Amino acid sequence: MNLETLNTTNGSTSVNCTRNLKITQTVFTVLYTVIFLLGIIMHCLSGWIFFNVPSKSVFIVYLKNSVVADILMILTLPFKILSDSGIGPSQMSVIVCRFSAVIFHESMYINLILLGLIGWDRFVKIVRPHSRNKMDNVSQAKMISVAVWIVMSLLSLPNMILSSEKADLQSSRNCILLKTPLGVEWHKAVSYMGVIIFWFVFIxxxxxxxxxxxxxxDCYINSKRKGNPSRKKRLKVFIVVAVFLLCFAPYHFLRLPYTFTQVGIIKDCQLQNRIYVAKETTQWLAATNVIMDPLIYVMLCKPFRKLIPGFKSSSNCSQEADI
Incomplete structure (x- = not known):
């Protein structure tokens, strides 16, 4: 019941491998359900708050786009939960392969890029504070955000269109078998581009x-000499890189090896199964981004805290970050 035989094809070579699905049907189903429930609660509040916060700075523009990407990712989780648990109809796995998994990854990369842009914004505000009026161009940030959405959508759309092979019990569990030959090549190319994007943002x-x-x-040493050694406020900025590393780094260390198992480059069955479990684990970590991002909103954005019951802040978020 918890076993399935997967077939991957690499040219004329056919590779059969039996995979134990118990871990996805039990452990990860529960873990994704927890993320979904927490994510819905957090982002209902986040969405309402940011709806009431004007886009007066680059930072706020990127955070609002991050909220939208998070909500989109959260909405894909029920499909994965129903598919992996076996509760949903057999066609649910096909819907996951063709649509929701593609949207999940599109949202993930949009969020990844936005975290990089937020990191750049924090860099400018702290290291080059005198240049921030020149760099703090809200219209430019909006155009960059739109460009990110358009580019990632154009990269993702073919993965939906080219997953048009006839679905059966085997192909519905192994998404690569739903792809046309061109779809397989596009999938590999997008995987490579995703890894390149990650490493560019990471570096x-x-x-x-x-x-x-x-x-x-340096600021801490100077303030210590003046008898005011507090640096807690500025250290909050590191929440951005912490979220980035925790959520996205592990998954991208496994992204290419897992793609190699899908297209038959890695043929060893035992190794395939280990990589599959590692991929599921790191993909779940990537999904936790939707409940980690609110930490950024709370720690770095004053207007966000101001609208949360129990938080008090009289400051206007003209330069928005507590740094």
């Missing part, structure tokens, strides 16, 4: 926050 974040760390340390 940028490391550079940004290395420089930010030095700046914060």
């Amino acid at each position: 940028s974040m490391i550079l940004f926050y290395t420089i930010i760390s030095k700046k914060i340390y």
